[in-house]
Amino acid sequence: MPVPVNKNLHILIMPSWYKSPETPVLGTFFEEQARALQKEGYTVGVIYPEYTPPGELFSSKNKERLDFYMDKGIPTFNIKTQAGIPKLRRLSYRQYSKAVNDVFDEYVKNFGKPDLIHAHSVFHAGIAGFQIAKLHKIPFIITEHLTAYLMGYINNKVDIEVAREIFEYADGSLIVSHNFRKDLEKQLDLPENTFKVIHNLVNELFFNSYLPKTYSGPEETFRFFTNSFLLPRKNIRLIIDAIKILLDKGLNVHLTIGGDGPMNETLREYVKFLGLESKIHFTGKLWRDEVKTEIDNSHAFVLASQYETFGVVLIESLACGRPVVCTDSGGPRDFVHKEQGVIVKEHEPEAMAKGMEHVIQNYNSYNQKELITYCRENFNEHKIASEMMEMYHNVLSKRVIYS
Template identity: 35%
Template sequence: MSDLHILFLPSWYSYSRFPMQGIFFKEQALALQRAGLKVGFIYPEIWGVRTLLTSTGIDDPPRFQTSISEYDGLVEVRLKGMALGPTWPWVTTWSARRLLEEYSRRFGRPDLIHAHVAVWAGVAASYLPLPYVLTEHWTGYREGLLGLWQKPLVRRAFRKAQARLAVSSALARDIEPYTNGLPVEIVPNVVDTEFFVPPPSRPNPPPFRLFTAAILNQRKGIDLLLRALAHLIRNGQDVVLDIGGEGPEREALVLLARDLGIADRVNFLGLLSREGVRKAMQEAHLFVLPSSYETFGVAYIEAMACGLPVIATRCGGPEGFVTPDVGYLVPQSDENALATTIHDVFVNYHRFDGNEIRCYVVRRFGSDAVAKKLITIYERVVSRRAMGC
């Protein structure tokens, strides 16, 4: 049992329109809380001017005022503000400092900060008067999204952190140019294995029910999945696909399903609640997500916690946990390989043991496993700090 007081500082987080955004930050904090730590959140909710002008996702205008709420014993202190592009890190830093002062005044001074994502929580943490640990989750390194002016700030965030973490080995390699040769430890996202559980029973195929859940953008490869599904159906396979999520590609994907002649075999479920995701996973036989890149891939792990085998592409994060006992890895952008692999799972479905798949997830990604890793890191950081190291 640890008596540490940890303050989470995420770069993005849930809000009214998207309550599931950044849910893995909250689940990690809850895992630490169950392990006996005191955990709170500060969140500089900074909006871009373009978003404000289009009123997308904004319930009330940002006024740089703090608000305090509580969720399952986790105190959250946030400030809603706005910034132009180059001012974003400085507005975030100013907001984080103000939030830290308010949080400390009300709830006590934390032992350390756990910042999530260098852009811009990690940068803000580097200017705060507390030691901090920095976990990276962002896909932008692989995609080349950092501007020249941003790179020195990101290097500072990693250099000044007392520990640098990444959610997968693939992401650790992506951030190497910014870590100044300092070590990066791998700590995966936590999955709530008390919530994501197998159903009492699963209907026997046919039909063979596939499920995917993602933001519907090009990177997730849902168009590839639809083409693979069409190939299977043309070859007499009794397969249906449920798609959870919304995004800019939804309309194009609906039209593609219609053009492929499979619209009656595809269900667009829209944006699902956490309960909705679990229900769809419990009703499915296989989870498939052929992304072009994943820093981790929490949806695969949630599906596996529900006892589902999974199919992923060799796209980073999933390569660290998808083994032949729990599913398959396929090449990216290969609809024939994807269709063949889905068929193989259908034919050999009996060889996958849902209980064993779930146990694998609990051992590696359950609350206890991830909390134990984090507490070891926190205690090391606090101990070194106390010794002046």
């Protein structure tokens, strides 16, 4: 019997990373997607099954725990579980999934059985979601986000087998950009169009209170902003080197670096070594409203990642009417064209500096209101939630309704 499209569906979201007491701004786009579905009238719950790698079992930071809270109408479980035996991956994954299933049983007891499980990334919430879906005969959708496949970090034979098995089993396999779809299908030797592309969305916050930004010329400081988790693959040093090139050419530029992470101190020391403390400012970790404020205070956004499956920070900037400069990192090819800014083909400081200079020289030719309109038409909450809803109903229409 087909599921009527107006059914108030109950969706359980299982993200592979999410906010927690230690990481309150992690995985914001998963929460934003859950809230977009909630606005459409869906019942939404979250189980975040935080996976502790076997090699880190005895760290004091990795004690097992189970937290529950109601997050503005979304019941949220955060389980941190210790799984395993380092050399027995499948056994570790079974132990992990069993622990998460116990939490799922508690969820069902209190909030009812979901109509569908939607996991984000195979490693590792997707593994638990897959096992729970099979055990309880619940339709299952997986969205992949991880760059790790294409950066060479997922190369264990068992892990590759597990990923293939989950993508092939899922009632729907989603991915966030066309370039990532082609790359991952090739990497895992999956059939063409295994994945359907549904992009990430922009939080409505970024469309609010548009503040136009003009540039009066060389006497004015041109302000670039970047924001990310400070990891090596985000390649922040490339942006710093490009800023130095522009300064050495006599351009009046400034860079603000938002975010925190393992590279924080190294990058600060590098800026100090170059003597650029007055030209490059670090903000530390930023909340969502603070990110918008920094974008509003800047002229343009810059991103230098080695690989991006999508690039949410770029569409956030477009939503504020700011052009972007980014490396040719995959995902941004879906939405960064000459009207939105510059994609830099070579991952080199000179090329990045050239792209940044192009945006400076042509700044007033970017129509900021058109950038906002383009972003709203393609990435607003209702549009992306509607694409998700269509996927959910297509999946459920092929299944018996389980009560």
